Amino acid sequence: MKLTLSAIAAVLLMLTGCASRYVITLSNGSQVVTAGKPKLVNGYYVGKDTRGNPVEVSAGRVREVAPASMVEDEKATFKPRRH
Numbered sequence: 001m002k003l004t005l006s007a008i009a010a011v012l013l014m015l016t017g018c019a020s021r022y023v024i025t026l027s028n029g030s031q032v033v034t035a036g037k038p039k040l041v042n043g044y045y046v047g048k049d050t051r052g053n054p055v056e057v058s059a060g061r062v063r064e065v066a067p068a069s070m071v072e073d074e075k076a077t078f079k080p081r082r083h
Helices: 002-018
Strands: 021-026 031-035 039-041 044-048 054-058 062-067
Touching: 021 054, 031 044, 031 054
Parallel strands: none
Antiparallel strands: 021 031, 021 062, 039 044, 044 054
8 A cells, every 4th residue: 555655656746847837038038938848959949838839949049947936037026115
């Protein structure tokens, strides 16, 4: 019984790593969200967006590629109010 539960837990843990989202931040500040880590192929980051459509972005336009959990929203940063 414990072996079966351990095996199921291991499979679920492996599957959760495959479904991660990545954010490609472009030099102009816009962002593209991909399902899975994009690959660098011949000077282009290639992957699929969250709807499954192919995405191809020139590496020269990319400022950062990071997991969605690590990306800070520039608009959401705290700015203290001055009196």
